[in-house]
Amino acid sequence: MLSGVTVNVNGAPVAVPQGATVAVAMAIAGVPCRTSVNGEPRGPLCGMGICFECRVTINGIPHCRSCQTECAPEMKISTDE
Amino acid sequence: MAATAQSFDILVIGGGPAGMAAAVCAAECGARVGIVDDNPKLGGQIWRGESDHQGKSEAAQWAARLHRSRATKLCGIRVFHQPQAGILLAEGNDDLIELRYEKLILATGARERFLPFPGWTLPNVMGAGGLQAMVKSGLPIRGKRVVIAGTGPLLLAVAAYLRKHGAQIPMICEQASWGSLTAFALSLAGQPRKVLQALRLKRDLAGIPFIPKSWPVAAHGQGTLDKVTIALPGRTETIPCDYLACGFHLVPNIELPMLLGCQIRNGLVMVDELQRTSLPDIFCAGEPTGIGGLELALVQGQIAGLAAANQTSIPQGLFRQQKKARRFARGLDRTFQLRPELRTLPQPETIVCRCEDVPFSRLRQHTSWRAAKLQSRCGMGPCQGRICGPATQFLLQWNPDSVRPPVFPARVESLAAITDHSELVGSVVTGGQ
Numbered sequence: 001m002l003s004g005v006t007v008n009v010n011g012a013p014v015a016v017p018q019g020a021t022v023a024v025a026m027a028i029a030g031v032p033c034r035t036s037v038n039g040e041p042r043g044p045l046c047g048m049g050i051c052f053e054c055r056v057t058i059n060g061i062p063h064c065r066s067c068q069t070e071c072a073p074e075m076k077i078s079t080d081e
Numbered sequence: 082m083a084a085t086a087q088s089f090d091i092l093v094i095g096g097g098p099a100g101m102a103a104a105v106c107a108a109e110c111g112a113r114v115g116i117v118d119d120n121p122k123l124g125g126q127i128w129r130g131e132s133d134h135q136g137k138s139e140a141a142q143w144a145a146r147l148h149r150s151r152a153t154k155l156c157g158i159r160v161f162h163q164p165q166a167g168i169l170l171a172e173g174n175d176d177l178i179e180l181r182y183e184k185l186i187l188a189t190g191a192r193e194r195f196l197p198f199p200g201w202t203l204p205n206v207m208g209a210g211g212l213q214a215m216v217k218s219g220l221p222i223r224g225k226r227v228v229i230a231g232t233g234p235l236l237l238a239v240a241a242y243l244r245k246h247g248a249q250i251p252m253i254c255e256q257a258s259w260g261s262l263t264a265f266a267l268s269l270a271g272q273p274r275k276v277l278q279a280l281r282l283k284r285d286l287a288g289i290p291f292i293p294k295s296w297p298v299a300a301h302g303q304g305t306l307d308k309v310t311i312a313l314p315g316r317t318e319t320i321p322c323d324y325l326a327c328g329f330h331l332v333p334n335i336e337l338p339m340l341l342g343c344q345i346r347n348g349l350v351m352v353d354e355l356q357r358t359s360l361p362d363i364f365c366a367g368e369p370t371g372i373g374g375l376e377l378a379l380v381q382g383q384i385a386g387l388a389a390a391n392q393t394s395i396p397q398g399l400f401r402q403q404k405k406a407r408r409f410a411r412g413l414d415r416t417f418q419l420r421p422e423l424r425t426l427p428q429p430e431t432i433v434c435r436c437e438d439v440p441f442s443r444l445r446q447h448t449s450w451r452a453a454k455l456q457s458r459c460g461m462g463p464c465q466g467r468i469c470g471p472a473t474q475f476l477l478q479w480n481p482d483s484v485r486p487p488v489f490p491a492r493v494e495s496l497a498a499i500t501d502h503s504e505l506v507g508s509v510v511t512g513g514q
Contacts, residue, residue, distance in 0.1 A: 017219045021215075023218065024218055027215070036438050040203060041204055045211055045435070046192060046195075046210075046211045046468070047207060047212065047215050048214055049120065050468070051435070052462070053435060055463070062465070067214070068121060
């Protein structure tokens with residue numbers, strides 16, 4: 001890819017294609033978005049902003065649906081661990 | 082938090098094909114139009130990633146027309162409450178918006194139906210449309226193995242799309258029977274556009290096993306998916322894969338219409354031939370009136386837009402298309418009915434409510450959605466029952482409950498503004514004394 005964006009997932013830099021969503025950054029980083037009530041790893045299910053399984057903390061704001069958020073340079077993404 | 086107010090003659094909720102067509106037609110009649118969508122860009126699901134108005138596709142042409150029409154686009158905005166007729170409260174990522182309208186067009190689309198089975202909560206098990214949306218949003222899929230399962234024409238569209246982008250597809254598992262599918266295919270014979278679509282799909286999917294009367298029984302993996310077990314006629318097979326794209330057709334997004342008080346029948350918003358709902362000045366177009374795909378959405382959107390703008394002479398051609406599209410919708414409904422075997426997929430420990438980790442065993446004992454919700458928290462999570470509701474309706478025959486605000490999760494400060502707002506409106510009505 002000619003141009004891309006670098007975001008930060010749990011402290012580690014992740015390069016993603018231009019226009020990619022945060023959910024894609026999580027997938028590329030190999031990190032599940034959240035942990036369920038019983039401790040299971042979870043990732044995006046519906047891809048359209050309805051299931052909330054993809055939620056992560058972005059720049060300090062919790063419960064952001066990563067599938068609905070485009071990556072921006074230096075964005076700080078963290079999971080609930 | 083103070084709300085910023087925007088006023089429109091015609092407000093369209095939903096930026097997919099139906100909403101875009103409605104907004105275009107209304108705006109081209111001279112109305113002041115706003116179009117609202119939760120996603121960062123317009124296009125809804127089927128036109129996701131195609132809202133760029135420079136291309137030649139049908140989506141691009143509508144996007145170009147919308148751009149020229151000067152309708153106001155409000156993306157990343159989620160409607161959550163109606164404080165009174167003519168006003169909707171909505172939330173953006175860091176603001177609160179009061180949307181005032183004379184006429185309202187609801188084009189809220191549909192979502193995939195998910196059915197639970199062992200392992201369905203593993204990362205990389207997604208909806209069919211869900212995985213496609215992720216790939217459209219930049220997910221690398223080249224060289225990945227994707228098993229596609231469930232029901233509905235979406236499976237084929239997704240398979241073709243993923244293959245075009247380099248995915249390997251070992252199998253497409255459709256739970257409908259050859260008989261239903263053949264009958265449906267024959268019913269399309271008189272529609273050249275559909276025949277062409279079908280032939281293109283056949284060419285795009287050449288060499289991929291398409292197996293009717295098959296369905297997933299379990300997904301396996303340590304922390305992430307690595308294989309899926311499929312029940313096929315006469316045998317089961319376990320297939321290693323990177324993703325399972327699994328969805329059981331579509332359910333209409335009727336939550337906002339229900340919140341507003343529109344009459345609903347058999348889970349669909351009731352409309353007349355001008356797309357008017359049971360409420361004055363509220364129209365509904367597209368999937369919430371019946372799952373019917375792109376053509377139905379476009380024709381209903383156009384009719385709704387023209388009708389809302391008080392166009393007295395709507396082209397007869399649109400009504401003819403509307404009739405044909407409705408017939409197609411009825412065919413879809415008949416063909417992709419869920420077979421009873423799918424009710425046996427979840428095991429007692431299979432999670433049904435993903436938000437609150439409620440297993441099937443804790444739900445089976447209840448006779449209603451409400452009782453289960455109160456006893457187990459099923460449906461009390463952020464999805465507000467959008468994922469587990471259709472599943473439990475199929476598995477346990479529970480009827481959906483009434484809808485209450487907020488119709489979408491909203492920030493506390495937005496909800497707190499509701500009280501502020503009614504005081505504000507009261508003072509405007511009485512002259513502010």
